[in-house]
Amino acid sequence: MLEHCYALTGVGLRAVAERAVCVVGTGLIGGSLLRAAEKAGREVWGTSASEPTAAAARADGFAVTTDLDAALHRAAAADALVVLAVPLPAVPDVLRRIDAVAPVIRLTDAVSVKVAVAGAVARHAPRARYVGGHPMAGTAESGWAAGNASLFNGAAWVVAADDGLDLEVWADVAELAWACGAHVVPAAADEHDLAVARISHLPHLLAAVLAAVGAGRPGGDLPLALAASSFADGTRVAGTRPELVLAMCEGNRDALLAAVDDALGRLGAMRGSLASTGGLAATVQAGFAARQRWAAARRPSATRVRLDRPGALAELRELGRRGDVVVGWAT
């Protein structure tokens, strides 16, 4: 593994697989990442804006401080990988500290949108060696206490693969994902955002709408009393803390509008058919076929790749578009 890393990156005295990790934000995702990376043998430390959170993490044996600058100084000294795991609205402030304290740091993130974060990096920390990331894991829970080292086991971890990025840092982020038990899905930042608008953000909005319709007053509480598994499943994510859903969805406005318009178009066509002929076959059969196709897509090809040749990033993006995943380096 170490040999491959050197071959890949071509430079660096520190083996990629051993790179230290500094996590900014120790909620569910950041806190799980800290635990998983530590379990994988990495040197890890973190920061939280909340002293009670930092204290809870320290009580669990992790070096977590509220002193962001100190954590970033240590990252610069150790040539560590810094992971932004704060909500999108908190990203610019952290980036300004990075630009002041550790401007050329290796940087990734765990935020659920990628174009907005890349834009913020370009504005506020343009010298950072940034490669976007998005571990696709989560629960309805949040906070340090909800985290666990196995959260990313078997999960998809998107690593942005836009042209021009730093291949060494790409390798760092991929190695971190694998160390945490995830597989890597390479994607262009904008294609990632369109994809998550369809399969993560739209589901949250449809769940909210379904919950509100089900709780509508005609019939009193009869609809809610009759609601069984189809309603329970269809509204589950409506139970997510609103501020988390808002940070995620509102940060992906343009892509989400396209997904919402697609859904509205399909619903409108269905409404027209139901009102005119009474038929719903087109909607129901398309949905059934799509669900079957998704079930098939659940078994991606696990691929090993190299970065040390021209066009490597374009190949990675194609691999992601096919629905395949990267699980290690090719020899």
Add this chain to the structure above:
Amino acid sequence: MLEHCYALTGVGLRAVAERAVCVVGTGLIGGSLLRAAEKAGREVWGTSASEPTAAAARADGFAVTTDLDAALHRAAAADALVVLAVPLPAVPDVLRRIDAVAPVIRLTDAVSVKVAVAGAVARHAPRARYVGGHPMAGTAESGWAAGNASLFNGAAWVVAADDGLDLEVWADVAELAWACGAHVVPAAADEHDLAVARISHLPHLLAAVLAAVGAGRPGGDLPLALAASSFADGTRVAGTRPELVLAMCEGNRDALLAAVDDALGRLGAMRGSLASTGGLAATVQAGFAARQRWAAARRPSATRVRLDRPGALAELRELGRRGDVVVGWAT
């Protein structure tokens, strides 16, 4: 229990709790009902239009025949409760046989819409002593082999409570529901249909739309590869056999149109807000509140009722509108 039944119905030499049950249609619901009623000590028999299904049921020790007329003759002789457990499109043919062979039979059903079945009974078997029913249970599976005696344990079983129905048969249907482990939710037929449009049929259509949007081609298979639990839950019922979904939803056209229009209105308002201010708080917070309210509604009051006084059915409908359930007879 037997005493109460006599008090309730006022008539009848046969104790309600022991009434024999004839199930027409032995798929998932009918087959489970046959098993559950037999396990509760009832005399049970059934019919299937399919000889392989009937043979499979016989191999499991149940008296199931393809001879519908013979089963109905036996029901008339035994003063049994006949349960229609066939899909809505097959209901009229069965009703014509009932009108020919056992015209004044005690009759209920397990079809997922109630106004359409009541209309069909009025047209094709107007002398039948009909009280609509709808056990709210099911799985993605179907057919005799998928059935089991515990399918209705803890489930809501709607029993139509419109004015003018036969109170004796109402008691028969309630007793059957309790014998199968379910609790009774009384409801007017039209209010039932509006409720299930919102909490069962609309979820199936939104799941189909979400699945189709997720499988849309922009980004190739990347969206499907990234789809995690929010997409999996939101599209689960899109995997239901299309013909079952169509029979259910298309049979509830008017109520479903109202639910779809409610959803379209909410989605349209959300789209407007996202496009103009970028804000989604109204949608997300309403959905969160509705989901919390549903979670609270999961704990209905378990009530005991009497039928032997004026206005009993109106009281039952009010009870259902409050989201409460009936679990037995009051003394």
